[in-house]
Amino acid sequence: MRISFGWLSEFIKPGLSVEKIAHLLTMSGLEVEALETTPNNDVIMEVNVTPNRADCLSILGVVRELSVLTGAQVTLPPARIKTEAETAGPQIKVEIRNPELCRRYSGRVVRNLSIGPSPEWMARRLEDYGIRSINNIVDITNYVLIELGHPLHAFDLNTLKGGRIVVDTADNIYRQIKTLDGVERKLAGNALIIADAEGPVALAGIMGGASTEVEESTTDIFLEAAWFEPVNIRKTAKAFGLSSESSYRFERGADIEIIPYALDRASFLIQELAGGSPGEPVDVYPGKRAVPRCIEVSAARISRLIGTDISREDATGILERLGFAPVWSDSVITSFPPSYRLDVEAEADIVEEVARIYGYDRIPTALPASRLSVPEAMAKMNFVRAARQSVRRSGYSEAINFSFMNPLALDMLSLPPEDARRSAVSLINPLKQEESLLRTTLLPALIENLRHNLQRDLKDIMLTESARVFIKRKKGEQPEERLMLSGISMRNSTYSFWRNGKDEFYAAKGAVEALFDGLRIQDRSFSPSQEPFLHPGKSAEVFISGRRCGFVGVLSPAVREKAEIKGKEEITVFELDLDIIFENLPRASVYRPVPKFPAVERDIALVVDDAVSAAEVIRRIKDYPSKLIESAAVFDLYKGDGIPSGKKSMAFNIRYRAQDRTLTEDEVEQVHEGLIKDLLVHTGGNLR
């Protein structure tokens, strides 16, 4: 809300600079965001009026607030008119058919006025508000709206049919209206309508109709001042995509008791600026004057919630200046907030009013005296942090992307129709089509990040992200949310030291294994992956405790091509479901005695078909029926000279140990010979 300092000064003279006033308002809840000097040499305060303070959407509202803060007196602008009932002619008859939606409807006929341009002072003031001056009558309704905060509307009396106004919902009676903005609008449902004897003449509280518009030829008007129910106005305004200064105020709650004054004030200005004879006002107010709300609160409660003793004098003074007419009985204050303070409904509102006028800065700070409680384990948070840190230590930098996904991304990954990641949640109102789904995988965003970096000629791009993905359940239901940890890596710098340049797959797998090692997850395995976006020969499904928790592998050339990523270096990716990993974390370790007797080590070099995996051989070794085999590990892989094509040589280290004695060479030899025979038979290989 823009508040003109010049205009405000007509109401109140607190004797303070505009800066000081801005500070006072800011510190009591009306934040002044900026001060602006207008071409007409006024200063406008840009006031951020929160939705609860509809009473401050006017000069008068801010003036009242300033009066509370400074104690300065308010002088209301003149509104005494000379009524000439005889010359005013027949009155308009008003009928409210829907008193819940229109609690009060007032109006006044003004005849024989002269439409013309507004005087310069008014045109300038409106201009400072960004309102174009139209003619003196329309300008006056706008002027009073800003000044007093109550919306008014002027109808051309001679176009109103049958001398009557009907306030009713559209339902099936009223079908169509052309509003002042020239748009034909279809009417239906609960939209509140102002009609004359023949049909709709205004969308109540939102916009007038074109047929009754005040024009240069207008001589007589009917001036409307009414109160419309906020929710209805808001719904109708939203349905029509139409928001006006008027609807903005009615939606937030207008002051029902200011209506006669607003009507008089506008009539006064009309008399001053356009002449004419105002008639007696009509005032249909079915519920009659609203009984002031009365709110009780104990003084102790105020002090207890704020945390400091507010004296009886302080509280009384504040509430009195607010116009709440406080009455004390024992230690309870009863307040009667004025009609314009619709936001003050309950005890907490009174506490807030006292606190904000008392001044938040005067309330001392005191850390809570809190009892110790049983601490929460926060295992999940610590786990997620550890997982992220592990991947970071493996060289990946953390990215954060929006949770949105381009529908085309699912095609880029060549996901089949039955893939769960196709079940994405779509947004009703996305900002753009490329952000119309919620992510079901973090991969597309990371591929995009990679491309962004490559386009800037950056090298060695390793990025990770941990974020939730969203898998649709039923339409309209909340989706399943799963926390994923993903990574992408392209090491394409030719100028890096210590790069072994071997298969990138193992670097990515190494990051996954390092994560598992850090979490002490021993029960893990990798098997060839069928993911359509991965290189079929360089990718793995990742299992822990027999449960699939993700994949790691080289991005398939087809996806690279679709993503338009240049360069020949391999791109590796991984994606792990952190929720599954968390559910399968090993329990705390139990101590096992450290061996008392030495181990004996033996190596085996096997020449086997390429298809035989190291994991198969190790499993076979571990399954060999001897208690003496403690561990087995692969330590060399060789292909080339001396090895037939289609075959490879793998070397394994086997460690033998007995728990109760030192093994003899003979004992070990016997088992080892047996093991070798077993391996040769099962792998179809030879010793190298």
Added chain:
Amino acid sequence: MGGQRKSSSLRESFLNELSPASSVPEIEELRVRYLGKKGLLTAELKNLGGLPPEQRREAGAALNETKEFIEQALARRKQELKELELRRKLASESIDITLPGSHVRPGHMHPVTQTLEEITDVFVSMGFSVEEGPEVELDYYNFEALNIPKEHPAREMQDTFYVSSDVVLRTHTSPVQVRVMQRKSPPLKFIAPGKVYRCDADISHTPMFHQIEGLMVGEDITFSNLKAVLEALLHRIFSPDVPVRFRPSYFPFTEPSAEVDIGCIFCKGTGCRTCKGSGWIEILGAGMVNPHVFEMVGYDPKQYSGFAFGMGIERITMLKYSIDDIRLFFENDIRFLGQF
């Protein structure tokens, strides 16, 4: 007298031969030459028997002394040469120690994550626990249970992404308050960090950002407490002398409500572009829990009071690192990420 003369000439010739010796084998040769079975000194010792007894004692003592001298000199020289040789060997093995180390270069945590964890840790150290809630939330939790009914003007404060008429992307982390209060009874104190969404995008707004929500409920929680806790946080995150001010504001789920500002850390309060000349920067929203919210979750507002607060992490991170465009956080340019 002949024995003594012999001794000193032996010592002299030994020293003459020792000085050019420059390797361990040469030293060994010298040892054999003087002290071996057929060595020069050994021979003299053998000759002692032919001397008259009165000369024998004197000459024997002199020769033994010389023997000891030679032994020590040889040992000393041998040690010197060994050290010299080792030094030579090590010198020949020198490598360029200015080449980079061969460890895996660690990546960088995103600055938003770093700020989020820093704030989380401050609250955890004050005894707050950490809670979570869904990002795709029911309208009920995101709005209605927080005293924002449908058609309430406050809904305009937050542009909302809709999944269906009843399901939204949460516009704030506040729904976690309601979910936790439904599940647990007071007293409680927790924070809820996470992603939130608003249908809005420009230089200072992104459609997704991070918040930390906090709630403390008990029998005597006051506005004073709220001020103290948030002041402590801001002093930890920024600096112990940063000015903090609370001014009245409005949130449907708190009352009284406050916006919290810190003195502008760029201009120190004199007014600059970042603080729009005011000297203050808005940093978070807070307030005492609205009794309606307590009623919605079945807490007795007469018995319990509480405070709640919420802050945007991107905003705080921008201030901490002087970042002027929020969109940098989501481009994931490695030149940006590598700075944190």
